[in-house]
Amino acid sequence: MTRYALRRLAQSIAVLLGVSVLAFAIMQLVPGDPIRAALGQQADPATYEALRERAGLDDPVPVQFVTWIGNAAVGDFGVSFRSGETVLSLILERLPATLSLAVAAIIVALLIAIPLGTLSALNPRKPVDWFASLSSQAGLSVPDFWLGIMLILVFAGTLGWLPSSGYVPLTEDPVEWARHLILPAIAAGVSSGAILTRFVRSSVLESLGQDHVRTARAKGMRARDVLTWHVLRNALVPLVTVGGVQLAYLLSGVVVVEYVFAWPGLGQLAFQAVESRDYPVLQGTVLLFAVIFLLVNLVVDLAYARLDPRITYRSAR
Amino acid sequence: MRAAETVKLLFRGPTAIVAAAVLVVLIVTAFLGEQLAPYDATATDVSNRLQSPSADHWFGTDELGRDVLSRVILGAEVSLRVGAVAVGISLVAGVLIGLLAGYYGRWVDDVLMRISDVLFAFPAMLMAIAVLAILGPGSTNAMIAIGIVYTPIFARITRASVLSVREEVYVKAARSAGAGDLRIIGRHVLPNVTAPIIVQTSISLAFAILSEAALSFVGLGTQPPDPSWGRMLAEGRGFVEQAWWMAVFPGLAIFVTVLAFNVLGDALRDVLDPRQRQAMAGTGVTA
Numbered sequence: 001m002t003r004y005a006l007r008r009l010a011q012s013i014a015v016l017l018g019v020s021v022l023a024f025a026i027m028q029l030v031p032g033d034p035i036r037a038a039l040g041q042q043a044d045p046a047t048y049e050a051l052r053e054r055a056g057l058d059d060p061v062p063v064q065f066v067t068w069i070g071n072a073a074v075g076d077f078g079v080s081f082r083s084g085e086t087v088l089s090l091i092l093e094r095l096p097a098t099l100s101l102a103v104a105a106i107i108v109a110l111l112i113a114i115p116l117g118t119l120s121a122l123n124p125r126k127p128v129d130w131f132a133s134l135s136s137q138a139g140l141s142v143p144d145f146w147l148g149i150m151l152i153l154v155f156a157g158t159l160g161w162l163p164s165s166g167y168v169p170l171t172e173d174p175v176e177w178a179r180h181l182i183l184p185a186i187a188a189g190v191s192s193g194a195i196l197t198r199f200v201r202s203s204v205l206e207s208l209g210q211d212h213v214r215t216a217r218a219k220g221m222r223a224r225d226v227l228t229w230h231v232l233r234n235a236l237v238p239l240v241t242v243g244g245v246q247l248a249y250l251l252s253g254v255v256v257v258e259y260v261f262a263w264p265g266l267g268q269l270a271f272q273a274v275e276s277r278d279y280p281v282l283q284g285t286v287l288l289f290a291v292i293f294l295l296v297n298l299v300v301d302l303a304y305a306r307l308d309p310r311i312t313y314r315s316a317r
Numbered sequence: 318m319r320a321a322e323t324v325k326l327l328f329r330g331p332t333a334i335v336a337a338a339v340l341v342v343l344i345v346t347a348f349l350g351e352q353l354a355p356y357d358a359t360a361t362d363v364s365n366r367l368q369s370p371s372a373d374h375w376f377g378t379d380e381l382g383r384d385v386l387s388r389v390i391l392g393a394e395v396s397l398r399v400g401a402v403a404v405g406i407s408l409v410a411g412v413l414i415g416l417l418a419g420y421y422g423r424w425v426d427d428v429l430m431r432i433s434d435v436l437f438a439f440p441a442m443l444m445a446i447a448v449l450a451i452l453g454p455g456s457t458n459a460m461i462a463i464g465i466v467y468t469p470i471f472a473r474i475t476r477a478s479v480l481s482v483r484e485e486v487y488v489k490a491a492r493s494a495g496a497g498d499l500r501i502i503g504r505h506v507l508p509n510v511t512a513p514i515i516v517q518t519s520i521s522l523a524f525a526i527l528s529e530a531a532l533s534f535v536g537l538g539t540q541p542p543d544p545s546w547g548r549m550l551a552e553g554r555g556f557v558e559q560a561w562w563m564a565v566f567p568g569l570a571i572f573v574t575v576l577a578f579n580v581l582g583d584a585l586r587d588v589l590d591p592r593q594r595q596a597m598a599g600t601g602v603t604a
Contacts, residue, residue: 019435021435022435026451030451137576138572140579141523141572143530145550149557150564150568152557153561157558255442260554274450285443293439
């Protein structure tokens with residue numbers, strides 16, 4: 001296990017290095033002078049020169065990369081070409097909004113997946129199974145941004161129950177925070193719910209066929225207790241890991257949903273950075289998302305090895 | 318499995334038949350868009366703006382008085398073209414990378430698969446946005462961006478199949494008979510790894526169409542006045558409370574198209590690659 005963990009860590013570091021090269025390359029690959037592109041031709045020469053020096057664009061590319069990655073390793077992603085604020089402070093400012101949306105979305109996904117997946121596995125080839133299969137196929141295919149607009153149309157427009165967009169920090173007003181969170185969380189969570197429904201179904205089905213479940217039934221245990229203590233407990237353990245991967249997807253996958261609901265998260269920050277050609281901000285966000293993604297995958301892989309002792313990694317690559 | 322047998326098995330259930338029929342209608346619509354559209358999709362008529370659905374305008378009109386039905390019809394061509402070209406790019410690049418990595422193994426495999434790991438570490442949408450930040454917005458660049466995003470999945474799937482096929486007796490026999498690498502790959506390996514690639518193509522088409530719509534929705538994909546479904550949704554977003562039809566119909570078009578490709582992909586997987594289906598169910602991987 002330790003050897004596997006160390007090898008997996010080494011692999012992740014190698015991939016992280018590759019990821020950093022690509023994130024760094026964004027500024028290098030932009031045609032022309034990136035600072036001129038961001039500030040426009042009429043920019044104040046002093047501001048232009050200051051930003052150029054701060055970004056180190058006059059140094060040779062390898063030197064620029066080493067400086068950039070060295071700074072990034074300690075959280076210094078440079079300064080925004082537009083606002084002059086540090087990229088880290090911009091990211092930290094937006095992180096709570098994205099985190100709360102991603103966590104709320106995964107809760108929505110689990111609220112859909114656990115009952116629907118379980119019911120479907122308990123009633124194979126019956127109408128409920130057919131309904132679960134159809135709705136998970138639909139959930140996978142519905143564009144989250146369109147679903148968001150439809151939710152706004154019904155719940156904000158026609159019924160007027162919930163706000164159509166915007167964000168209120170939790171510390172400011174918890175009730176308004178929750179009211180603003182519901183629609184974007186549903187829009188972002190449905191597709192993960194669809195994926196997890198399929199997973200729960202196959203996991204519960206597998207669990208139902210196990211010997212210990214048959215024994216519990218043969219002993220005369222009540223069907224409900226068999227389901228709670230023998231089937232679900234075993235079937236839902238792997239959900240922790242799959243749910244973890246889905247959370248990592250959601251952290252970055254909510255970008256378009258953020259756009260629909262004017263949700264001031266990291267996705268909005270990335271779009272604004274593209275629109276205003278604020279490359280250091282884009283590099284910082286891209287790198288951060290990739291690091292989160294890598295870290296979650298690493299933790300999930302290691303957790304899987306701990307949770308399920310049947311898995312051996314001696315021969316795994 | 319012979320092609321006729323595959324088709325027979327594929328269409329034994331009604332869902333695959335419906336999905337295939339929907340896709341045929343869409344493809345015909347994409348080809349005959351100009352002839353089928355009742356109005357000029359780009360012609361503005363401000364006196365007729367924001368008209369609700371009626372006998373004259375089945376899907377209503379938008380904020381510039383353009384016929385929404387005509388724009389949805391012409392949008393089919395844009396969505397299918399961008400999706401098909403993007404998947405074409407990832408299919409060619411990914412299969413080539415997977416064949417080389419799987420067949421030659423050792424350092425070739427290590428280098429190519431580590432590069433694919435790096436591309437895989439970027440969340441799909443963010444990767445596409447980053448590529449478009451460099452290339453600039455537009456439908457051609459969106460095709461390239463989506464093509465890059467989906468290349469690693471084709472590379473991985475192809476490599477995994479090649480790893481088992483290259484150990485088969487007929488490959489060893491061809492090698493001992495003196496066949497060159499190119500001939501072995503082209504004649505013996507590639508034809509035997511197509512099943513999972515076909516399945517992935519159908520599923521990737523669904524995701525590519527979804528990605529194109531998302532990129533156009535945020536203004537990075539197809540540019541106005543071209544009628545892309547994602548672009549139409551973005552325009553509809555601003556009028557959702559006055560003119561629901563502007564957002565409902567283009568979104569439905571995306572949903573139905575993506576659903577049809579997903580259903581067909583699932584049916585293909587059942588017929589061509591049942592083991593992959595089991596593996597996918599165990600990991601929750603979809604794209």
